[in-house]
Amino acid sequence: MRIDIITIFPDYFAPLELSLIGKARAAGILDIRLHDLRSWTRDRHNTVDDTPYGGGPGMVMKPQPWGEALDAVAGGAGAPPRLVLPTPSGTPFTQERAKRLSDEPWLVFACGRYEGIDARVVADAERRMPVEELSIGDYVLAGGESATLVIVETVSRLLPGVLGNAESAVQDSFAAGAMEHLLEGPVYTKPAHWRDQEVPPVLLSGDHGAVDRWRRHEALRKTARNRPELLRELAARRLHELERSD
Numbered sequence: 217m218r219i220d221i222i223t224i225f226p227d228y229f230a231p232l233e234l235s236l237i238g239k240a241r242a243a244g245i246l247d248i249r250l251h252d253l254r255s256w257t258r259d260r261h262n263t264v265d266d267t268p269y270g271g272g273p274g275m276v277m278k279p280q281p282w283g284e285a286l287d288a289v290a291g292g293a294g295a296p297p298r299l300v301l302p303t304p305s306g307t308p309f310t311q312e313r314a315k316r317l318s319d320e321p322w323l324v325f326a327c328g329r330y331e332g333i334d335a336r337v338v339a340d341a342e343r344r345m346p347v348e349e350l351s352i353g354d355y356v357l358a359g360g361e362s363a364t365l366v367i368v369e370t371v372s373r374l375l376p377g378v379l380g381n382a383e384s385a386v387q388d389s390f391a392a393g394a395m396e397h398l399l400e401g402p403v404y405t406k407p408a409h410w411r412d413q414e415v416p417p418v419l420l421s422g423d424h425g426a427v428d429r430w431r432r433h434e435a436l437r438k439t440a441r442n443r444p445e446l447l448r449e450l451a452a453r454r455l456h457e458l459e460r461s462d
């Protein structure tokens with residue numbers, strides 16, 4: 217997968233040199249390229265923002281640098297990339313959407329700042345590539361860089377060869393299967409006895425059926441406590457399946 221990131225803070229993405237993603241880049245699984253938006257400014261001060269039409273607080277990112285940056289980065293011949301634009305006003309980013317993005321051959325991330333990017337940039341981009349405005353949560357960051365790191369990490373770990381079999385992506389909370397859409401319960405490793413706490417004996421019993429039942433019970437307890445709305449959705453899905461099979 218090729219990933220291009222356009223930002224006024226390229227140094228923000230130094231962490232993508234590290235660990236799993238750094239190794240995947242070295243192995244050629246991931247081709248991540250950083251671009252400084254200011255390379256496409258025309259004035260002496262490399263200005264990327266200006267006051268909002270219609271008044272109001274803050275600044276808006278100017279269309280011209282973005283338009284030319286996207287022409288340069290995403291304008292080549294051949295199939296266009298999918299443009300991902302992290303923003304509080306985007307559609308929710310979920311594990312499901314990460315899986316779909318992990319099937320894309322080429323993603324371009326536009327890191328917005330201030331009050332956002334002039335809306336004509338997205339409208340202009342939509343004429344030649346699919347555009348996805350994504351929110352990683354209901355809060356406001358100073359810019360799209362942190363959100364881009366989150367999305368890139370979530371998507372990259374789903375690519376074949378990025379995770380060693382040690383960090384298997386199979387047991388993710390939101391993965392499909394019997395524990396689908398439930399939160400992960402508690403996990404334990406050696407030593408069996410630590411600071412007067414024991415590991416739950418069932419986990420040492422070797423009875424895999426009992427272990428699976430215990431894990432499902434703990435996952436349900438955790439979900440009921442931290443995300444009760446997920447249980448409602450799960451019940452509705454199960455009810456729908458039962459009615460369909462009647």
Ligand SMILES: O=C(OCc1ccccc1)c1cn[nH]c1
Nearest residue numbers: 303304328351352353357359360
């Ligand atoms: O703050 C975010 O993105 C940065 C951003 C982009 C455009 C204008 C303001 C801020 C964000 C929050 N959840 N998901 C994304």
